[in-house]
Amino acid sequence: MKKISRLGHEARLGWTLVAPALGVIALIAIFPLGWTFWESLHLHELRMPWLGKPFVGLANYIEIAKDPRFWAALGHTAFFTVVSISLELLIGLFLALAMNRVFRGRGFVRAAVLVPWAIPTVVAALLWRFIFESQGGIANALLVDAGILRQPMVWFIQASTAWVPVILADVWKTTPFVALLLLAGLQNIDLTLYEAAAVDGANAWWQLRHITLPLLKPAILVTLIFRTLDGFRVFDLIYVLTGGGPGTSTEPVALYTFNALLQNLRFGYGSALSVVIFAITFGLAMFYVRGLGVRLGGEES
Amino acid sequence: MRLDRVFLVRSTAHAFLCAAWLLTGCGRASNPNETVLTFSGSALGAEGTLVAKQLQRFMQLNPGIRVELQRTPDDASQRHQLYVQWLNARVGNPSILQLDVVWTPEFAAAGWVLPLDKYGPPRAEFFPATITANTWAGKLYALPWFADVGLLYRRTDLVPNEPKTLEEMVADAQAAMSRRGGPRYGIVWQGARYEGLITGFVEYLGAFGGRIIDDKGEVVVNRPEAVRALEFMRDELYKTNVAPLDVLTWHEEEARFAFQNGNAVFMRNWPYPVAAMSDTAQSKVAGKFAVSPMPASGAAPGGHSTAALGGAQLAINAYADHPDAAYKLIAYLTAPEQMLERAQAVGQYPTRPALYNDARLRTAIAIPLDNARRAIESATPRPVTPIYTELSEILQIELHRALVRQAEPRDALNSAAARINALIERTGMRKLMTGAAKESAP
Numbered sequence: 198m199k200k201i202s203r204l205g206h207e208a209r210l211g212w213t214l215v216a217p218a219l220g221v222i223a224l225i226a227i228f229p230l231g232w233t234f235w236e237s238l239h240l241h242e243l244r245m246p247w248l249g250k251p252f253v254g255l256a257n258y259i260e261i262a263k264d265p266r267f268w269a270a271l272g273h274t275a276f277f278t279v280v281s282i283s284l285e286l287l288i289g290l291f292l293a294l295a296m297n298r299v300f301r302g303r304g305f306v307r308a309a310v311l312v313p314w315a316i317p318t319v320v321a322a323l324l325w326r327f328i329f330e331s332q333g334g335i336a337n338a339l340l341v342d343a344g345i346l347r348q349p350m351v352w353f354i355q356a357s358t359a360w361v362p363v364i365l366a367d368v369w370k371t372t373p374f375v376a377l378l379l380l381a382g383l384q385n386i387d388l389t390l391y392e393a394a395a396v397d398g399a400n401a402w403w404q405l406r407h408i409t410l411p412l413l414k415p416a417i418l419v420t421l422i423f424r425t426l427d428g429f430r431v432f433d434l435i436y437v438l439t440g441g442g443p444g445t446s447t448e449p450v451a452l453y454t455f456n457a458l459l460q461n462l463r464f465g466y467g468s469a470l471s472v473v474i475f476a477i478t479f480g481l482a483m484f485y486v487r488g489l490g491v492r493l494g495g496e497e498s
Numbered sequence: 499m500r501l502d503r504v505f506l507v508r509s510t511a512h513a514f515l516c517a518a519w520l521l522t523g524c525g526r527a528s529n530p531n532e533t534v535l536t537f538s539g540s541a542l543g544a545e546g547t548l549v550a551k552q553l554q555r556f557m558q559l560n561p562g563i564r565v566e567l568q569r570t571p572d573d574a575s576q577r578h579q580l581y582v583q584w585l586n587a588r589v590g591n592p593s594i595l596q597l598d599v600v601w602t603p604e605f606a607a608a609g610w611v612l613p614l615d616k617y618g619p620p621r622a623e624f625f626p627a628t629i630t631a632n633t634w635a636g637k638l639y640a641l642p643w644f645a646d647v648g649l650l651y652r653r654t655d656l657v658p659n660e661p662k663t664l665e666e667m668v669a670d671a672q673a674a675m676s677r678r679g680g681p682r683y684g685i686v687w688q689g690a691r692y693e694g695l696i697t698g699f700v701e702y703l704g705a706f707g708g709r710i711i712d713d714k715g716e717v718v719v720n721r722p723e724a725v726r727a728l729e730f731m732r733d734e735l736y737k738t739n740v741a742p743l744d745v746l747t748w749h750e751e752e753a754r755f756a757f758q759n760g761n762a763v764f765m766r767n768w769p770y771p772v773a774a775m776s777d778t779a780q781s782k783v784a785g786k787f788a789v790s791p792m793p794a795s796g797a798a799p800g801g802h803s804t805a806a807l808g809g810a811q812l813a814i815n816a817y818a819d820h821p822d823a824a825y826k827l828i829a830y831l832t833a834p835e836q837m838l839e840r841a842q843a844v845g846q847y848p849t850r851p852a853l854y855n856d857a858r859l860r861t862a863i864a865i866p867l868d869n870a871r872r873a874i875e876s877a878t879p880r881p882v883t884p885i886y887t888e889l890s891e892i893l894q895i896e897l898h899r900a901l902v903r904q905a906e907p908r909d910a911l912n913s914a915a916a917r918i919n920a921l922i923e924r925t926g927m928r929k930l931m932t933g934a935a936k937e938s939a940p
Contacts, residue, residue: 243582245884245925246608332744351743354902442691443746444899460575461888462582 230475237469243462257469266445266453267470274449277360277435278428281367285424286417288368289375294409296376297383307380314373322437325366329353336362356446359439363447366434371427375420382416383409422485429478450474533563533823538570538577538592540810548843556830563823568592585610585817593818594827597640597811599631599879600886606634607884607930611813613637617825627807628849631879639813641832642849644840646808647873648701649789649865651757651765651775656680660788663796664705664730667764671740674763684740685764686753691898694749696880696890697806698766699897702727704804704878705794710893711881717922719893720908720915723798728900728907730795735901746902758783766792768808772864773845789865791873807877809849838862847874885925892917 240253261267296307313321329336329352337349352358390408399407432451435441441448441456454474458467541549553565568591570577581595585608597605605611615637621629628642650667652660656674661667671684688694703709708723718724734741740763745753750767757765758775760782769789778784794801812831814824830836837848841862847870853859854871863870881889893914900910922928 242925243586244604244608244887246586247930248926330747332742351747354743354746356904440691442898443902444691444904445895446904456891459579461891462579 233468233471233475236464237466237472239465241463241465241468243464253465257466258473260466261469261473266448267450269445270448270450270453273447274429274431274451277363277367277431277449278425280360281364281371282421282424282428284364284368285372285375286420288372289379289420292372292376293379293383296380307377310373310376312373313370314377316370318370318433319437321366321370322434325362325369326438329362353439354443356443359443359447363435363438366438367431370434371424375424378420378423379413379416382413385416386412418485418489422482425481425485426478429474429481531562533820535563535565535594535818535820535824535827536568536592537565537594537827538568539594539596539812540572541567541569542572545844548840552831552836552839553827556827559830560823560826563820563826565827570596574598581605581610585815588817590815590817590819593815593820593824595813595815596643597813599628599642599646599807599809599811600890602632602640602811602813603634603882604884604886605813606637606639610816611639612816612821613639614641614814614825614828617822617829619829623852624849625851625874625877627874627877627879628809628811631807631882632811632813634882634884640811641813641828643810643812643832644837644846645849645874645877646768646770647847647870647877648697648766648792648806648808649769649873650792651767651771651787651789653681653760653763653783653786654788655786656763660790661793663793664702665796667793668734668738668740671763672738675740681761681763683742683756683762684738685734685766686741686748686756686762687745687766688749688753689741689745689898689901690747690749691894692749693890693894695894695897697808699728699731699893700806700878700880701766701792701804702731704876705792705801706730706798707800707802710889711883711918715928717915717918719918720911723800724911725908726795726798728897728911732901732903732907736903746898757787769845769847769863769865769870776864788869789873790869791876803876805873805877807874807879809847849874851875883927884930885921885927888921889918892921 237257238252238254239250240248240256241250242248292310296303296310316324328334331337332349332351334349336352337346340346341349350358352362386409390412391404394404394408430451431449432455435447435449436452436455439447441452445453450470451474454467454470457463457470461467537549537553539549540546550567553567557563557565570580570592577596578598578601584591585605595605595611597611602611606613619638619641621638624642625645628645629638632638632640632642653674656677657670661670667685674680675682675684687698689698700710703719703724706723706727708718708721708727710717710719710724712718735743735746750771753762753765753767754771754775756762757767758771758781772789775781775787776784791803791805794803812828814821814828818824832849834848834850834853837850838853838856838858840846841848841853841859845863847863848854848859851871851874854867860867880886883889896905896910896914896917899905900907905913
């Protein structure tokens with residue numbers, strides 16, 4: 198009896214103590230989300246007050262389903278996410294393995310690798326734009342000198358070539374972050390496993406496949422979840438580099454939403470787009486956490 | 499104890515009230531009989547000094563009115579966004595709004611700016627195109643403050659005579675490019691996917707006799723004239739090869755750099771680069787260029803020389819406290835003397851044709867007055883409609899798709915027309931436009 202009431206008391210105290218935190222979460226996360234959803238059920242065009250603000254149910258969502266520009270944007274986002282993350286994981290793993298070795302100046306190398314990650318995205322995007330922009334730009338000059346291109350090209354007027362600077366910039370900027378996460382994972386692996394394997398005559402490739410990668414899986418999955426969610430929200434990089442062009446062939450969903458919401462001030466439709474993006478990223482996060490069993494911190498169960 | 503707490507609560511509340519009072523500006527010692535206006539507009543650098551000076555003079559002439567300057571972003575789309583947010587909240591400040599030429603119908607249809615007709619504005623004293631652009635449903639909602647106009651820049655050392663047609667312009671460009679040591683580019687313009695692309699397209703469109711929306715409110719941007727205009731622009735890139743593909747990513751400044759460094763025979767741009775390009779310290783073409791209106795096509799019977807119209811307008815916030823005083827200020831700022839002073843201080847073109855006979859203007863704007871006037875007279879407003887911004891976005895995308903060869907010009911324009919029609923339906927604009935047309939009829 199006494200124990201139960203004591204537990205009840207503790208629980209009550211616990212709730213009281215976390216109440217402010219819960220209140221803040223409700224205020225900054227749940228309330229805006231709810232409001233955005235409510236807004237998405239209305240026709241609300243800030244520029245056209247004569248239309249009023251009628252409740253239209255799911256009309257905005259139906260418009261999204263029929264909107265080819267939205268589906269194209271979703272395709273671009275998925276393409277960007279898959280390609281850039283694959284490259285980042287591959288290169289990041291390579292870097293992490295290299296940095297995990299014991300060598301002189303390792304601390305310096307680890308710090309140096311992080312430099313691109315420390316540069317603000319907009320600045321990095323402007324930098325890459327400058328490299329690729331004009332026919333006399335650095336990228337063209339290098340490629341022509343190396344004999345890869347016969348003459349300078351205009352990168353931003355074809356969808357296929359406009360993606361090159363976008364993906365390069367993202368890989369350049371984010372690989373260090375990936376490498377660092379993986380490096381942290383590598384450092385958790387017990388070195389005696391390698392010693393035992395070496396004694397048993399396993400070569401480096403076998404050690405990588407059967408020790409490093411399986412034990413690195415949690416770190417890889419955490420990296421994946423971070424990067425996928427980032428990839429789906431990509432905005433500033435593309436906004437600066439291509440503006441979504443040529444036409445709309447590199448436009449991601451976040452840029453399209455920004456456009457509907459803040460350029461055209463279509464609050465109803467833009468809110469519906471935001472809700473859709475939220476649902477997609479939430480779904481992806483659930484998939485990673487539940488489906489792949491990513492543990493975001495905490496003990497093994 | 500209890501008393502103390504009450505006292506504490508009271509004094510805190512009092513402090514808050516005082517703070518609120520100060521923040522809203524009521525704390526300032528003000529004359530109750532004084533009318534206070536707020537003016538928002540371009541207020542940077544030389545322009546800011548000029549505006550401050552003119553406002554000061556206005557206050558001396560009208561002792562009962564005080565004008566406060568409210569800073570707004572200089573970037574047009576940021577200012578637009580801010581205005582729309584304020585007006586949705588029915589905020590009465592700034593009492594005078596500086597509108598871009600394509601915003602007036604939007605603000606008028608939304609009821610955010612007041613019609614000026616009851617003040618008897620001197621419509622006939624302004625360029626007709628600048629009045630058309632500010633008229634919605636038969637009423638005038640803003641007065642044109644200064645004009646911006648699309649011009650054709652030409653290297654006089656390479657092409658001494660002004661080309662009479664677009665075809666001649668292309669031929670001149672080709673001839674000059676093929677000369678030994680001739681410039682790399684024939685003609686440079688603004689082809690990135692942004693508003694500048696529309697202004698250029700409007701000029702080619704007029705040159706071929708096309709329109710975006712006709713007088714009856716029909717979308718005609720996919721008519722054969724329009725397709726030919728777009729094909730002509732595309733041919734400059736891929737067939738006659740006078741324009742570099744780079745222009746598809748260029749804005750005004752990139753075009754200016756190319757022309758200023760002597761790399762282009764012709765350039766389409768606004769008047770603003772004249773000053774920098776006449777400066778021998780930074781320009782390789784100082785004294786070697788001239789401007790003229792964009793020519794018409796020689797192959798299109800309905801075509802006429804067309805310049806895109808830009809510039810700023812002044813309008814009265816519908817929620818402002820003192821609309822009559824606000825009109826007084828607008829009338830003052832758009833009066834000939836102030837306009838002339840503006841041209842002399844910052845080189846912006848007056849919107850009153852009469853001023854182009856004034857010798858004092860000759861030294862203020864760097865190009866022959868006659869050319870400037872001809873260009874503004876051939877100016878065409880972009881479609882005068884409240885849904886302009888979204889219409890423009892649709893066109894920007896489709897034009898860009900055609901120019902980068904993702905789509906054929908005909909298909910791109912058909913798609914643009916279909917999407918603009920859908921936009922008109924979605925926004926209830928069809929009814930609003932026929933209503934507006936009816937009210938416009940005498």
